[in-house]
Every structure is written in C-alpha cells, then in structure tokens.
Amino acid sequence: MKWVWVFFLLACSLASSAQNLRVGFGTHKPPYIFENEARGLEYDIVMSAARRGGMTPEAHYAPMERLNRMLRKGQIDVIATTNERSGGAIFYSDVYIRYQNVAVALRSRNLDIQRISDLAQFSVNAFQRARFILGSEYQAMTEANPHYREEAYQIARNRMLYSGRVEVVVTDMRILRYFNREVYTQVDVTQPLTLYPIFAATDYKLGCREQVDCERFNQGLAALRESGEYTAIERRYAMH
Numbered sequence: 301m302k303w304v305w306v307f308f309l310l311a312c313s314l315a316s317s318a319q320n321l322r323v324g325f326g327t328h329k330p331p332y333i334f335e336n337e338a339r340g341l342e343y344d345i346v347m348s349a350a351r352r353g354g355m356t357p358e359a360h361y362a363p364m365e366r367l368n369r370m371l372r373k374g375q376i377d378v379i380a381t382t383n384e385r386s387g388g389a390i391f392y393s394d395v396y397i398r399y400q401n402v403a404v405a406l407r408s409r410n411l412d413i414q415r416i417s418d419l420a421q422f423s424v425n426a427f428q429r430a431r432f433i434l435g436s437e438y439q440a441m442t443e444a445n446p447h448y449r450e451e452a453y454q455i456a457r458n459r460m461l462y463s464g465r466v467e468v469v470v471t472d473m474r475i476l477r478y479f480n481r482e483v484y485t486q487v488d489v490t491q492p493l494t495l496y497p498i499f500a501a502t503d504y505k506l507g508c509r510e511q512v513d514c515e516r517f518n519q520g521l522a523a524l525r526e527s528g529e530y531t532a533i534e535r536r537y538a539m540h
Contacts, residue, residue: 319356320355320356320358321350321355321357321377322375322376322378323346323347323350323359323360324361325361325367325380325381326361326364326381327361330540331537331540332474333361341397341536341537342396343359345396345521345530347359349517349520350516350517352519353516353517354519355513355516355517363428364382364427364428365428365452367379371507371509374509377510377513379507380506381397381504383503383504385432385434385435386429387432392506392507393505393508393514393517393518393521395503396505398502398504399501400502401430401472401499402470402472402473402499403468403495403498404469404476405422405461405467405468405494406494407492407494409494411467413468413498416434416438416499417440417441418498419445420441420444420445422447422467422468423448423468424447424466424468424469425448425451425457425461425466425469426450426451426471427452427454427457428451431450434499438499449466455483458476458479462483462488462491470499473495478540
C-alpha cells in the first residue's frame with residue numbers, strides 16, 4: 301500500500317511539472333512586451349492563453365536569434381513572435397497577434413520607395429530575423445544590400461533613424477512611437493517622418509518544440525477570445 305501511495309505522488313509530481321511552459325519572448329518592445337515587467341499586449345495574450353490551456357508559463361527574455369538557438373537546444377519550450385517563415389523544425393500555433401510593419405525615413409531625405417526591392421539602394425535597419433519573417437522579396441533585398449543590418453534592440457533603431465545614421469528603419473509604428481518617449485532627450489524626435497506601407501500585415505504564432513504545447517495553447521487562445529478577455533487585453537493597451 302505504501303508503494304502505491306509513493307507511485308501516486310510521483311505521478312502527480314510528473315504531471316504537474318509537465319504543465320510548465322518556458323516561453324521565449326524577444327527583448328523590450330513596448331507596448332507588445334515590457335521586458336521583465338510581466339506585462340504587454342503580446343505578453344498578456346500569450347501568458348493568458350497558455351494558462352487557459354492548462355499550462356504554467358514562465359517568461360524568458362533574449363534577442364530573437366538567441367531564442368531560436370535556445371529553442372533548438374531545448375532550453376525553452378516555445379518561442380513567441382514567430383511563424384513558419386522564420387524556419388526551424390518546430391510546430392506552430394494558431395495566429396495570436398498581428399503586427400503592421402512599415403519602412404520609415406526622415407521626410408527630409410525625400411526617398412522614393414514604392415516597393416520592397418527599392419530598399420536595396422538605402423541603408424536599412426530592421427528587427428532580428430526580419431529577413432525571414434517579411435517574405436522572399438524582402439530576403440532577396442537583404443542579400444543584395446550591403447548596408448542592411450538587423451538590430452535586437454528597438455530603441456537603437458529610433459536613435460539611428462533620428463540621428464541620421466541610417467536612412468530607413470523597418471518597424472511596427474506602435475513600437476517606434478513608444479520609444480520616442482525614451483530617446484527624445486538624445487535625438488530630435490519632432491522631425492517629420494515619411495511612412496512607406498510596402499509590407500502586408502505579419503501574423504505571428506507560437507513556435508513549439510512539442511506539438512501538444514501548441515495544441516494546448518490553441519485551446520487556451522480560443523477560450524481567451526470566446527470569454528472576451530482577448531478584447532479586454534487589446535483595450536488595455538489601446539492608448540499606447
């Protein structure tokens with residue numbers, strides 16, 4: 301009888317630990333992710349959906365390139381803000397959020413950008429793994445452009461744009477606008493900008509090492525939407 305009880309406790313312990321979910325988030329990019337503050341539009345959606353899916357999520361923050369290595373090595377279970385274009389032999393969840401990226405330049409530069417391929421003639425700074433995420437035409441541009449760079453930290457992109465160190469940045473405007481609040485004493489953020497809407501919206505998913513984690517997340521995401529909490533989270537960050 302004693303061994304039956306020990307086996308039962310061990311089984312419960314294993315079941316509990318199996319529900320833990322190590323989630324990889326990119327670096328600080330308000331209003332989507334406030335690093336180490338346990339909040340943000342994207343953070344709240346992912347963590348709430350995971351909990352509704354019966355898992356106990358634990359956030360880990362790192363640049364996207366490092367997160368992809370961590371996922372391959374099994375150091376995290378899932379990675380946020382990704383999709384099939386990013387590559388890797390992993391499973392993918394349903395779409396849980398959509399970003400709208402644009403090309404941005406100082407208006408004073410008077411750049412002529414009609415399509416993605418036009419970026420090849422300018423110095424461009426984008427977020428890590430944009431070369432995969434933004435599609436084949438964009439990837440071809442990056443390979444043909446010796447002045448293309450990817451930077452893990454969005455705040456650096458703001459500084460480079462307004463200081464004139466780079467001609468074009470590729471970003472989601474909500475992120476750019478938010479970081480203007482943090483760099484306005486360093487660079488002149490009142491300079492007029494020109495936005496070039498040359499990108500389709502980007503749908504992001506959770507990338508999972510195990511298919512069951514994606515399935516649980518999808519169940520939780522569906523429950524999150526049905527309950528109205530998803531809409532409440534969106535409203536919470538609508539003013540950012």
